[in-house]
Amino acid sequence: MSLHFEVLKEDIAGRIGRLTDGKKTLYTPAILPVINPHVPLITPRNLWDMGFTALITNAYIISRSREFREPALMQGLHTLYDFPGIIMTDSGSFQLSVYGDVKISNTGTLRFQQDIGSDIIVPLDIPTSPDSPREQVQEELACTLSRLLEAKEFVDENRYTLAGPVQGGSFPDLRKEAAENVSRMGFSFCPIGAVVPLMENYRYKELVDVVMTCKQYLPSSACIHLFGAGHPSMFALAVAMGCDIFDSAAYALYAKDNRYMTSYGSHKIHELSYLPCACEVCQNHTARELRESEERERLLALHNLYVTKAEIQRVKQAITDGILWELVDERCRSHPALLSGYRQLLTSAEILADKDRVSKRRFFYRGAESCRRTEVIRYHAMIPRFSAGATILVSFDREQSKDYDTVFFFKPPFGPYPPELKETFPIGQSEIPSWDEDMVRTGCAGIVKLIQAYPDSSVTVQCQRRWAPLVQEMLPSVGVVYETV
Amino acid sequence: MSLHFEVLKEDIAGRIGRLTDGKKTLYTPAILPVINPHVPLITPRNLWDMGFTALITNAYIISRSREFREPALMQGLHTLYDFPGIIMTDSGSFQLSVYGDVKISNTGTLRFQQDIGSDIIVPLDIPTSPDSPREQVQEELACTLSRLLEAKEFVDENRYTLAGPVQGGSFPDLRKEAAENVSRMGFSFCPIGAVVPLMENYRYKELVDVVMTCKQYLPSSACIHLFGAGHPSMFALAVAMGCDIFDSAAYALYAKDNRYMTSYGSHKIHELSYLPCACEVCQNHTARELRESEERERLLALHNLYVTKAEIQRVKQAITDGILWELVDERCRSHPALLSGYRQLLTSAEILADKDRVSKRRFFYRGAESCRRTEVIRYHAMIPRFSAGATILVSFDREQSKDYDTVFFFKPPFGPYPPELKETFPIGQSEIPSWDEDMVRTGCAGIVKLIQAYPDSSVTVQCQRRWAPLVQEMLPSVGVVYETV
Numbered sequence: 001m002s003l004h005f006e007v008l009k010e011d012i013a014g015r016i017g018r019l020t021d022g023k024k025t026l027y028t029p030a031i032l033p034v035i036n037p038h039v040p041l042i043t044p045r046n047l048w049d050m051g052f053t054a055l056i057t058n059a060y061i062i063s064r065s066r067e068f069r070e071p072a073l074m075q076g077l078h079t080l081y082d083f084p085g086i087i088m089t090d091s092g093s094f095q096l097s098v099y100g101d102v103k104i105s106n107t108g109t110l111r112f113q114q115d116i117g118s119d120i121i122v123p124l125d126i127p128t129s130p131d132s133p134r135e136q137v138q139e140e141l142a143c144t145l146s147r148l149l150e151a152k153e154f155v156d157e158n159r160y161t162l163a164g165p166v167q168g169g170s171f172p173d174l175r176k177e178a179a180e181n182v183s184r185m186g187f188s189f190c191p192i193g194a195v196v197p198l199m200e201n202y203r204y205k206e207l208v209d210v211v212m213t214c215k216q217y218l219p220s221s222a223c224i225h226l227f228g229a230g231h232p233s234m235f236a237l238a239v240a241m242g243c244d245i246f247d248s249a250a251y252a253l254y255a256k257d258n259r260y261m262t263s264y265g266s267h268k269i270h271e272l273s274y275l276p277c278a279c280e281v282c283q284n285h286t287a288r289e290l291r292e293s294e295e296r297e298r299l300l301a302l303h304n305l306y307v308t309k310a311e312i313q314r315v316k317q318a319i320t321d322g323i324l325w326e327l328v329d330e331r332c333r334s335h336p337a338l339l340s341g342y343r344q345l346l347t348s349a350e351i352l353a354d355k356d357r358v359s360k361r362r363f364f365y366r367g368a369e370s371c372r373r374t375e376v377i378r379y380h381a382m383i384p385r386f387s388a389g390a391t392i393l394v395s396f397d398r399e400q401s402k403d404y405d406t407v408f409f410f411k412p413p414f415g416p417y418p419p420e421l422k423e424t425f426p427i428g429q430s431e432i433p434s435w436d437e438d439m440v441r442t443g444c445a446g447i448v449k450l451i452q453a454y455p456d457s458s459v460t461v462q463c464q465r466r467w468a469p470l471v472q473e474m475l476p477s478v479g480v481v482y483e484t485v
Numbered sequence: 486m487s488l489h490f491e492v493l494k495e496d497i498a499g500r501i502g503r504l505t506d507g508k509k510t511l512y513t514p515a516i517l518p519v520i521n522p523h524v525p526l527i528t529p530r531n532l533w534d535m536g537f538t539a540l541i542t543n544a545y546i547i548s549r550s551r552e553f554r555e556p557a558l559m560q561g562l563h564t565l566y567d568f569p570g571i572i573m574t575d576s577g578s579f580q581l582s583v584y585g586d587v588k589i590s591n592t593g594t595l596r597f598q599q600d601i602g603s604d605i606i607v608p609l610d611i612p613t614s615p616d617s618p619r620e621q622v623q624e625e626l627a628c629t630l631s632r633l634l635e636a637k638e639f640v641d642e643n644r645y646t647l648a649g650p651v652q653g654g655s656f657p658d659l660r661k662e663a664a665e666n667v668s669r670m671g672f673s674f675c676p677i678g679a680v681v682p683l684m685e686n687y688r689y690k691e692l693v694d695v696v697m698t699c700k701q702y703l704p705s706s707a708c709i710h711l712f713g714a715g716h717p718s719m720f721a722l723a724v725a726m727g728c729d730i731f732d733s734a735a736y737a738l739y740a741k742d743n744r745y746m747t748s749y750g751s752h753k754i755h756e757l758s759y760l761p762c763a764c765e766v767c768q769n770h771t772a773r774e775l776r777e778s779e780e781r782e783r784l785l786a787l788h789n790l791y792v793t794k795a796e797i798q799r800v801k802q803a804i805t806d807g808i809l810w811e812l813v814d815e816r817c818r819s820h821p822a823l824l825s826g827y828r829q830l831l832t833s834a835e836i837l838a839d840k841d842r843v844s845k846r847r848f849f850y851r852g853a854e855s856c857r858r859t860e861v862i863r864y865h866a867m868i869p870r871f872s873a874g875a876t877i878l879v880s881f882d883r884e885q886s887k888d889y890d891t892v893f894f895f896k897p898p899f900g901p902y903p904p905e906l907k908e909t910f911p912i913g914q915s916e917i918p919s920w921d922e923d924m925v926r927t928g929c930a931g932i933v934k935l936i937q938a939y940p941d942s943s944v945t946v947q948c949q950r951r952w953a954p955l956v957q958e959m960l961p962s963v964g965v966v967y968e969t970v
Contacts, residue, residue, distance in 0.1 A: 050768070205919065264815065271806075276799035278764035278791035283535070306763035314761030321756075330749065330815065333851040340918035366818040367852045368923075433825035434690065438853075 415446015900931015
């Protein structure tokens with residue numbers, strides 16, 4: 001039976017979802033560790049025991065393997081791998097992107113993936129590099145789309161879930177065209193393809209553009225797989241944009257390369273004097289013991305999987321609490337390139353605000369970037385609906401006054417609020433540090449919304465002397481009176 | 486033998502140190518878990534096996550305990566606790582601060598602590614609450630100082646290490662007086678006392694003021710203990726100010742209260758749907774299983790200790806790499822009150838810059854706050870030493886030109902640099918996101934230093950049109966030419 005995807009909880013564009021055929025279930029966001037049967041560092045059964053209920057493996061490698069081709073065809077993948085969860089197979093597209101050629105056709109790989117009993121089947125799409133020229137991207141996209149059509153006819157979608165990869169290189173209009181076509185063909189499991197070169201080169205700003213474009217033209221009910229994304233430091237960012245599934249050989253490749261993953265980046269193991277992690281590997285070894293262990297590669301792979309899994313859990317908890325922005329902020333500051341990506345995402349906050357949830361557990365201010373969060377935008381959009389009289393006071397220190405028809409209090413970065421909203425989200429559940437200029441400026445932008453909604457009212461701001469110049473700069477039409485304290 | 490403290494590595498005012506008597510050794514920063522012999526949730530031996538080489542316990546409780554007083558006196562604490570590491574004992578000051586009275590004298594507790602074989606002995610100082618009025622703080626400080634003098638005469642410092650607590654409430658001059666007296670008396674193990682009410686109420690801004698004041702007047706060779714600090718989210722901040730030792734019952738108290746610690750805050754266990762951690766407790770239980778376990782309290786305490794230990798390791802690695810500012814930034818954004826504390830610390834960056842190390846592994850820009858880091862201040866202090874001719878070009882896009890005597894390149898937030906410095910720290914090892922206004926503004930402040938050093942030279946800035954208004958605002962005396970690209 002093919003897999004059905006259901007969204008259970010949402011925050012920003014991220015969600016907790018369930019991908020299930022009734023027997024096998026994967027809760028998302030999830031990472032599918034890559035299994036290479038020729039490199040049994042961590043076995044599929046190990047993964048299952050660690051709590052991974054899905055994995056991805058390469059059908060092309062299996063189809064070309066003397067050792068595994070026949071057993072896979074005879075026993076089926078699940079028996080061969082001793083893995084009762086969901087198995088997704090890649091088609092050979094990866095090899096195509098690396099070697100430029102594969103010895104299998106689209107229908108050839110689709111048939112093979114069905115024959116070995118894969119749960120999620122990928123057509124032989126063409127992953128066009130983000131640096132390819134427009135003509136090439138167009139040509140290869142046309143080819144990918146025709147192969148998707150062919151796959152739609154070829155694959156028994158009652159039994160198998162067919163993935164519809166979205167290509168289009170770095171051209172927004174081509175990514176849009178790809179996403180629209182994939183939607184139109186009815187795909188509900190959509191990998192966003194060929195982004196690995198962007199991630200490998202820390203081009204997160206471009207990654208955000210690609211993902212945001214694709215997401216905008218894919219159905220919100222589709223399960224989105226960010227193909228090849230596997231570093232825990234970028235899960236939060238990708239999930240915030242609406243990605244549900246990651247996959248990666250990174251845990252193993254990094255281990256082979258003596259690299260130690262963390263949720264905030266990676267260390268070369270020989271550069272570590274201390275193991276900054278609570279996992280059993282790091283609790284039972286010193287940095288030196290780990291470095292010198294004969295089992296180093298396996299231990300590192302295990303550590304990498306533990307932190308990867310912990311980060312997925314953290315993302316899920318953040319969605320549950322409605323504090324995914326805070327996790328995005330935390331993770332993205334760990335590398336300046338991720339910070340560029342985060343700031344790029346914030347330029348789309350208007351789009352994200354439309355669908356963001358109304359109430360959240362809390363809003364913690366984490367720096368100037370927090371002024372641009374969806375919660376602030378949503379709040380500003382609500383301000384024109386406040387009722388107000390002909391004379392309005394916005395009181396920074398929450399002083400009531402009978403000299404005005406309406407008194408609003410003020411909480412940066414949101415802005416003016418009627419006293420009766422002081423317990424509701426976000427006013428009541430937001431915590432901010434000592435006021436800074438960025439947040440007061442953003443709060444004043446909220447007062448602008450009020451002025452625009454009541455152009456005939458007279459607005460006065462009561463504030464401390466230190467804020468008066470900023471208030472006068474932002475709101476030249478208002479009167480300013482000073483706080484009594 | 487009493488303990489000797491040695492600083493091994495430094496970053497900001499933080500350090501990795503070694504506290505040792507030749508047999509027992511504690512590497513700092515370190516946390517001393519609190520052991521209450523009446524609540525054997527986690528035993529001292531458990532702690533030792535987890536890698537904790539020091540603990541703290543309350544001599545007053547032991548002295549008043551029917552069960553433990555005699556065994557402690559007979560066998561000594563180390564045998565009673567089956568703990569071969571360093572044992573510090575508190576005197577009863579904590580009880581004094583909570584109950585206002587204790588049934589023991591200063592010399593009484595000092596004698597008892599020696600008799601049970603404590604390694605680090607604390608006099609009966611008076612922990613004056615940060616909200617106490619000046620007269621009370623003065624009076625109690627005078628009493629504390631006289632008890633410290635008494636202790637100095639009473640305790641055999643060849644055998645025992647005597648702690649010299651620094652009190653003084655929230656009054657900077659009294660903290661200064663306390664620290665100067667403690668220094669003068671020759672204490673080399675100095676707890677900063679009575680800060681728990683500040684931490685419990687998230688008053689991190691005030692905590693920073695207190696610690697920075699004390700540190701300024703204590704010898705830099707002294708081992709500094711931040712008494713009662715035990716939440717991993719604030720270790721980095723405290724270490725950056727020069728604290729070496731923490732202690733806390735928090736791991737156990739939080740567990741009792743069903744609270745789950747993380748390096749970024751705490752969760753109530755019933756609010757967790759997922760366990761966002763790699764430790765063995767969290768790997769072997771779902772949130773629900775943990776919540777419903779009969780062993781919940783012990784498991785939570787274990788988890789809390791694992792994450793506490795991992796954070797200490799992370800802090801040590803950050804000092805080793807010279808990236809402690811980045812960890813401070815990461816941790817302090819997790820709560821707005823910590824962010825206020827962090828920003829308060831940045832107001833002392835000039836003081837910290839004096840002693841900060843010259844070269845570091847890297848500088849990652851993490852937001853506007855990074856502009857105020859010690860590395861930027863040190864760099865600005867170096868700018869006047871650059872040599873330059875009568876005509877100077879500062880080229881934002883690193884274009885060479887023969888029309889000027891001297892050409893500098895420009896890297897925000899640092900500012901102008903001679904091309905030959907491009908590989909040296911911080912220019913060569915700094916990574917920044919796409920330029921933002923804060924960093925360019927700070928870089929321009931670097932150009933101001935250059936102009937001040939060469940008042941007779943003519944300075945021209947070559948930049949993109951988007952930066953021209955900012956450059957002209959910051960540097961009205963310079964000529965601006967546009968980049969050719």
